[in-house]
Amino acid sequence: MTPAPRHTAAHSEELRAAARHFGRRRFLTTAGAAAALAFATQLPAAGTAAAAELDGRRITEDPFTLGIASGDPLPGSVLLWTRLAPRPFEPGGGLPAERVSVHWELARDERFTRTVRRGRATAHPEFSHTVHVEVEHLEPGREFFYRFRAGDWTSPTGRTRTAPAPWARPAELRLGAVSCQAYHDGYFTAYRHLADEDLDVVFHLGDYLYEYAVNATGGARAYTDRTLPAVFNRETITLEDYRLRYGLYKSDPDLRAAHAAHPFVVTWDDHETENNYAGGIPENGVPPEEFLLRRAAAYRAYWEHQPLRRPQLPEGPDMKLYRRLSFGRLAQFDILDTRQYRSDQAYGDGWQVPGPLSEDPARTLTGAAQERWLLDGWRSSGARWNVLPQQVVFAERRDRSTADFKLSMDSWDGYPASRARILAGAETAGVENLMVLTGDVHVGYGFDLKADFRDPASRTVGTEIVATSIASGKDGSDRPSNYDKLTQANPHLRFFNGRRGYVTVALGEESARADFRTVPYVTTPGAPVTTAASFVTEAGNPGLTPA
Known part of the structure; x- marks a missing residue:
């Protein structure tokens, strides 16, 4: 029997509206965590709830325990991020609910003898004492160094870059792609090696954190020299839960090193909120209005803890994460969100035999507005490479070669009409060099994208590079x-x-090279990194060949 959808798109919009506008009286009638979450997600705008300002000289412990980061590079601008949290495993990060002045500095050199910009920002308690500084009027295509100061404390130094000018034709762009970093599955050793790579930018393709409980010994990390607080040994539900979990993840020194070394461009998948959710539809039988309140908390904490610009600031349970970045005439990056707007998974969210429900042309993984935005952007693109950083496997992926094969209903295979519209739109727009960057599945894949996946001899229309996980899935094989x-x-x-590991991709005018970098283990620290395989795809001749 074909299962009925969990609820309609119209119903989803009603629930989103309810999550934005629930009154306080309604919050207090909702049991347990939902009530606390409802209150948390109605926090006022920064500065309106905390009139007091904390004298930075009263901060007696290092507030930069979670490091620094930069992201979303533009030709004349960089975004700088930090969070003040002297004790990140405590609610509020160990600071009172007061504003803190944070000074920042951007320079051409690591010793800060050639400072080009400096200023002051306010870390508001309403945003968990995070700081997002958009530094403008910079030279394109330049390397910079940055740092923060609060009271008598100075942060580590970070390195970042502006994107090339829109008309520039850089000889090469080197990027990294990462995904899926379950803290409880192992150490983030791959990030330490990523920090040492010569890269212009890193794309994080989702599952930056996991909502699952982390026990006192850190799960597979099996700590013997420390004990994690009990606040982590439960699933994240409330805004404070998500904030604390980011505190745990960002306390990892290897993750901090990678953020300090390279600007990041981030997008989420499901675990930043809840496993395999679809739009406003939860994985389990939670009332939808409760789930949207949870989603609002997760989205807010995500924005707070990532190097994202002001346009990505969420409104209740909604956050516009899809956006476009260009690196001169060499590459255009269209960063997708395949989680927030999708139709419900057909036949459940696992591997299933495809059928009329999954193949319904009305089904969408991106939502109509994001799909139009993507295709319109391709039509106006003059880039050599059109790169699509996104979350779930794009190519068809059958689990067996017999006629009773199954497909993953949570990936693009569960939305084949949506995929077909994207590929048709790329062809109509004249996109010759399409590259999809993917995460999610905890393995490294290299796919040729086919005009017709049912016909192996059909034309190859692009390339998909799937980055394995940083830690999720433990050591792997x-x-x-x-x-x-x-x-x-x-x-x-x-x-x-x-x-486990990551991918590096070098984009050039004539070809692109992908190196699959892996580590042999993550359940103990200190693993070396090797290149498992390298592939090349030629401009104008899509498809992967061994390097």
């Missing part, structure tokens, strides 16, 4: 148990590896 089945069932699958 070079040859996963389903290796033979997947490679036989999907002849367009050119590479498959199940170790």
Whole structure:
């Protein structure tokens, strides 16, 4: 029997509106965590609830425990981020609910002898004492160094870059792609190696944190020299839960090193909120209005703790995360959100035999507005490479070669009409060099994207590079148990590896090179990094060939 959708799009919009405008009396009638969450997500704008200002000289412990970051580079601007949290494992980060003045500085050199910009920002308690500084009027295509100061404390130094000028034709752009960093599954060793790479920008493709409980020993990390507080040993539900969880993740020194070394461009998948949610529809049988309140808390904490600009500031349970960045005439990046606007998964959110429900042309993974934005952007693109950083596997991925094959209903395979519209739009727009960057699945894949996945001989229309996880899935293996089945069932699958790590991609005028970088273990620290495989795709001739 075909299951009925959990609720309609119209119903979802009604629930979103309710989450934005619930009155305080309604909050107090909702049981337990939902009531606390409702109150938390109605916090006023920064500065309106905390008139007092904390004298920075009263901060007696290092407030920069969660490091610094930069992100979303533009030709004349960079975004700088930090959070003040002397004790990040405590609610409020160990600071009172008072404003704190934070001084920032941007220079051409690491010693700050050639400062080009400096200023002051306010860390508001309403935003968990995070700071987002948009530094404007900078030279394009330049390297800069930055730092913050609060009271007598100075942050670590970070390195960032502005994007090339819109008309520039850089010889090469080097990017990193990462995803899926379950703290409880292992150490973030891959980030330490990523910090040492020569990169212009890093794309985080989702699952920056996980909502699942982390026990006192850090799960697979099996700490013997420390004990994590009990506040982490529960699923994240409330705004404070999500803030504390970001505090745990960003306390990791390897993650902090990667953020300090490179500007990040981030997008989420599901675990930043809840596993496999679809739009306003939760994974489990929670009342939808409760879930939208949880989503509002998760989205707010996400914005607070990521190097994101003001246009991404959420409104209740809604946050416009899809956006476009360009690196001269070499590359245009259209960063997608395939979680917030999607139709409910067909036949459940696992691997299922496809059918009329999953193949319904009305189904969408992006939502209509985001789809139009993407296709319009491709039509006006003059870039050599059009790159699509997004979350879930784009290529068809059959689990077996027999006629009773199953597909993942949570990936683009569960929304084939949506995928077909994207590929048709790329062809109509004349996109010759399409590259999709993907996370989610805790393995490294390299796919040729086909005009017709049912016909192996059909035209190759692009390339998909899937970055394995940083830690999720624990140590993994070079040859996963389903290796033979997947490679036989999907002849367009050119590479498959199940170790942890990341991908680096060098985009040039004539070709792009992808290096799959892996570590042999994450359940103990200190693993070395190696290149599991390298592939090249030529401009104007899509498809992967071994380097």
